[in-house]
Amino acid sequence: MTTTNIDPVLERNRAFAAAGGHEGAVVFPNLRLFVITCLDPRVDPAHFLGLELSDAIVVRNVGGRVTPEVINDVAFLGQIVETVLPDGPLFEVAVIQHTQCGAGALADDTFRRRYADRIGADESTLRAHAVVDPAQTVKSDVERLRSAPAIPARITVSGHVYDVVTGLVQPILRADRVPARPTL
Numbered sequence: 430m431t432t433t434n435i436d437p438v439l440e441r442n443r444a445f446a447a448a449g450g451h452e453g454a455v456v457f458p459n460l461r462l463f464v465i466t467c468l469d470p471r472v473d474p475a476h477f478l479g480l481e482l483s484d485a486i487v488v489r490n491v492g493g494r495v496t497p498e499v500i501n502d503v504a505f506l507g508q509i510v511e512t513v514l515p516d517g518p519l520f521e522v523a524v525i526q527h528t529q530c531g532a533g534a535l536a537d538d539t540f541r542r543r544y545a546d547r548i549g550a551d552e553s554t555l556r557a558h559a560v561v562d563p564a565q566t567v568k569s570d571v572e573r574l575r576s577a578p579a580i581p582a583r584i585t586v587s588g589h590v591y592d593v594v595t596g597l598v599q600p601i602l603r604a605d606r607v608p609a610r611p612t613l
């Protein structure tokens with residue numbers, strides 16, 4: 430039988446299951462954290478944030494951008510959690526973009542036009558998906574998420590930049606404080 434790329438990790442999976450690594454996992458994230466970050470293999474939050482199983486919900490895409498699909502994912506989780514928690518904060522969404530991001534390629538006119546043709550997208554829209562200065566794009570993405578009508582006000586949003594050279598995460602925007610519950 431020929432070996433394919435998945436085989437080595439299937440072996441690791443059997444060891445994981447045999448050691449009971451999956452036991453005790455819960456569906457509601459222990460840290461009440463929803464991480465949006467890049468799919469770059471250097472930027473795996475299980476490693477650079479030390480996330481354990483069930484610690485956080487993680488969505489990864491090109492650039493770690495707040496796309497309409499990501500907004501819908503946050504809204505979906507918000508709708509589930511707000512039925513469980515009738516008041517108080519629900520969870521924090523941390524948008525984490527990074528230095529040396531490959532999404533910077535979308536700033537290149539030739540690359541962007543070819544990619545737009547390939548996926549049938551509008552080229553001018555794709556320009557906004559480039560990550561050249563992550564401190565800037567993360568700010569605009571946090572604002573996009575905070576102002577999205579689908580996102581419950583009890584969800585807080587923060588923005589950060591992960592430096593792939595130093596390994597450090599720099600907070601750019603802290604999560605808004607959730608208003609205190611009115612006293613009755």
Ligand SMILES: [Zn+2]
Nearest residue numbers: 467469530531
């Ligand atoms: Zn990236």
